[in-house]
Amino acid sequence: MINPFPNLLCFKADKVIVSRDTDFASVGLALKKEVRAIFGRNLTIREVDSGSDNAAEIELNNLATPYYDVERFGISFVASPRHADVMVITGAVTLNMESAVLKTYEAMPSPKFVVAVGDDACDGGIFKDTYAVRGGADKILPVDLKIPGNPPSPYEILQGLLFLMKEIRRINH
Amino acid sequence: MKKQKTDSENRNIAGICLSLFEDKTKKEAYLPVSEKELTDLFHQLDKKEIGLISLFGAENFNGAPGLTLFYVLEKKDSPNIVLLEHKLASGEIASLVSRFPAAGWFEREVQDGFGITFLNAFDTRRLFLHEVYPDGFHPMLKSFRNTGCFSGRESGKLPGAPYKFKRFEGEGVYEIPVGPVHAGIIEPGHFRFSVIGETVLGLEIRMFYKHRGIEKLAEGKSPADCVAVAEAISGDESMSNAAAFCMAVERISALAVPNRAWQLRTIMLELERIYSHLGDLAGMMVDVAYPVGAVNFFNLREEILRHNKNFSGSRFLKGILCPGGLKKDVPAPALTALAAYLPEFTRRFQKAVDLVYHSPSAIDRMETTGIINEKLIRPLNITGPAARASGAIIDTRVDHPYGLYPSLNIHIVTGAKGDVLSRFNVKAEEIRNSAAMIQAILPEIKDGPVRTDAVIKDGYALTMVEAARGQSVHWVYIKDGVISRYKVRTASFCNWQAIEHAVIGNIVPDFPLINKSLNLSYAGTDL
Structure with a gap:
């Protein structure tokens, strides 16, 4: 049973809500403007893990949690590559994952962009010379942006996306 | 002879x-x-x-x-x-x-x-080498030189024999293949469900898509350089794995780690358990479609990650351990900030858990779902919260004590039913216990050195730690001052096989919940 009284008696949300992270919000709002100019409504991202150590996944997941909540800036993570504008790839590309990564990329409609998140995705990181790893994401895909870090923080990832949007606008003008 | x-x-x-x-x-x-x-x-x-x-x-x-x-x-x-x-x-x-x-x-x-x-093995299919690797390829042999990847794919067809999944046959049985690329932001793995109607009849899990060759990569590295390799085994277990590796090197070289270093290490090991479990609790709430419950756990995890950053410079506690102690001391403000935060954390965490317990719809989804039978624990070597939730009184911190743990009062939390709800309860209780443990250590910390300079000797040692997911076993063999063999077996490696049993008889939509309640590491399994 839902008790309706707490909802009736609570204060209306008429106060100005202070963002906990003003830097993050300002980057996000700038990103929202860019996204609206380029994609009309929102930017959809398909994340593919090609062999990361799972810390980068946690940070990407964090972007959607209430602390960061990037959906308010028009960024959403989608389940299918067919709905995606951007592929975010984490981790060095392992031989075992290579064909799955390529198939995911091929399933995305054009125009499409690839962002490598984390040191390993940027250039292979510490796995550069092992037998099991092809290298960074740019070994098999046209990478538009690299966001280094072990792993990069949510703030750095968002800054990276803003930079990508600005680049797309610059090239198209 | x-x-x-x-x-x-x-x-x-x-x-x-x-x-x-x-x-x-x-x-x-x-x-x-x-x-x-x-x-x-x-x-x-x-x-x-x-x-x-x-x-x-x-x-x-x-x-x-x-x-x-x-x-x-x-x-x-x-x-x-x-x-x-x-x-x-x-x-x-x-x-x-x-x-x-x-x-x-x-x-x-x-x-x-x-x-x-x-x-006489039942199953002789290849494990971590998928079809892209040719037959007769054995990377762990010393005669194999680890000099970059070979071009397995470019010849057009795959060199290895195709992998044959187990077949479940009968009227109305159909297969649902899932992965390696999933719908959410998670790691890659392939799940092959055999289903009648909505009920899972059988599941085969194929892992090792993320095989990066970690054990081979470690060979030939100096112990100090190898810490980064240990941290890369699994990002959210980096502290546990690095600690186990450093402990092995310390035992081989008979290094005495200063008390302050062990106190700080223990705090970080427990912080790792807290943020890892918080992520699991939040994930379970997302998967039972109760986002209000998830939000609190996500917020608390973010705050712990920020404390991690203050502590070690990394949100995932990377890059601070070294054989002999810590690379750098933890700044004093980080310690006081954590001490001030923990009482508030415990209070808010309790509120968040109570919210879940007062939601019948969330409890209903978790109760009797994904039961791990206690009989499976020894044969499959299931460890960690997954085993404890089924009633096993096992915890590496107690059974094979290391570091500061012999002096700490560790209460092994167990559940009885082995279902998702039991795992939720066990993880929630462990978060409270870890927070209390940190609060007990914090006032004891005295000034002092945090590192004994390492003189590396040759030898070998086996160490074990209780990571958030269970027992992690590390064997290090040092020869001529460099790593000759580094074997890692994380808890996830064994616990994955528990899922194949836990899902039988459940419905397919409950699989994500069962999977999340165990939250195993793909990276830590695939190596």
């Missing part, structure tokens, strides 16, 4: 093995055995008491050419570990999988790595 000698002695191998478990002087005992003794031993040992927790090979061990296999045994209520050391005379050995089901993946791992044939 050697084989003849051991046979003629005709010793009571089971008796010797059991006496090694009782030996108070040695925590880690090596027992050379012949093949016959190995088979005899495994038939004599009590399966309920003694478990096989790892099996691995090492080439050129102690100067002996060829491959030596190590069977790592753990006994209930004994702090000791016995490693049966068997020098292989040929490329074949009898499989133990009918005796110890956990040996299935262990043996397939050795088979892929070294090209050893296990006779």
Whole structure:
């Protein structure tokens, strides 16, 4: 049973809500403007893990949690590559994952962009010379942006996306 | 020669093995055995008491050419570990999988790595080497030089034999293949469900899409450089794995780690458990479609990650450990900030858990879902919260104490039912206990050095830690000052096989919830 009284008696949300992270919000709002100019409504991202150590996944997941909540800036993570504008790839590309990564990329409609998140995705990181790893994401895909870090923080990832949007606008003008 | 000698002695191998478990002087005992003794031993040992927790090979061990296999045994209520050391005379050995089901993946791992044939094994399919690798490719052999990847794919067709999934047949049975690329932001793995209607009849999990060659990568590195490799095993377990690696190096070189370093290490190990479990609780709430419940756990996790950053400079506690202690001291403000935060954390966490317990819809989804039968725990070597939620009183921090843990009061939290709700309860309780443990350590911390400068000696050692997901086993063999073999077996490696059993009879939509309640690491399994 839902008790309706707490909802009736609570204060209306008429106060100005202070963002906990003003830097993050300002980057996000700038990103929202860019996204609206380029994609009309929102930017959809398909994340593919090609062999990361799972810390980068946690940070990407964090972007959607209430602390960061990037959906308010028009960024959403989608389940299918067919709905995606951007592929975010984490981790060095392992031989075992290579064909799955390529198939995911091929399933995305054009125009499409690839962002490598984390040191390993940027250039292979510490796995550069092992037998099991092809290298960074740019070994098999046209990478538009690299966001280094072990792993990069949510703030750095968002800054990276803003930079990508600005680049797309610059090239198209 | 050697084989003849051991046979003629005709010793009571089971008796010797059991006496090694009782030996108070040695925590880690090596027992050379012949093949016959190995088979005899495994038939004599009590399966309920003694478990096989790892099996691995090492080439050129102690100067002996060829491959030596190590069977790592753990006994209930004994702090000791016995490693049966068997020098292989040929490329074949009898499989133990009918005796110890956990040996299935262990043996397939050795088979892929070294090209050893296990006779009478049920399953001889390749494990971590997928179809892109040609037949006869065995990367763990010393003769294989790790110099970049070869072009497996460019020839157009895959060089290895195709992988055959298990088939479940019958009227109305159909398959649902899922992965390796999933719908959410998670790691890659393939799940092959065989389903009747909505009910799962069988599941086969195929992992190792993320095989990065970590064990081979470690070879030839100096112990100090190898810490980064240990941290990369699994990002959200980086502290546990790095600690286990450093402990092994410290034991080999007989290094005494300063007390302050161990206090700070313990705090970070427990912080890791807290943020990892918080993520699991939040994930479970997302998967039962109760986002209001998830939000609180996500917020608390973010705050812990920020404390991690203050502590170590990394949100995932990377890059602070080194053999001998810590690379750098933790700044004093980080300690005071954590001490001030924890009471508030505990209060808010309790509120968040209570919110879940007052939501019948969330409880209803978790109760009786994904039961792990207690009988599976020893045979499959299930550890960590997954085992404790099914009633097993096991915790590496208590069973094989290390670092500061002998002086801490650790309460082993167990559940009775082994379902998702039990795992939720156990993880929630462990978060509270870890927070209390940190609060107990914080006032005890005194100024002092945080590192003993490491003089690296040659040798080998096995260490174990209780990571958030369970027992993590590390064996390090240092020769000529560099790593000659580094074997890692994370809890996830064994616990994955529990999921195959836990989902049977459940409906497909409950699979994500069951998976999340265990939250195993793909990276930590695939290596």
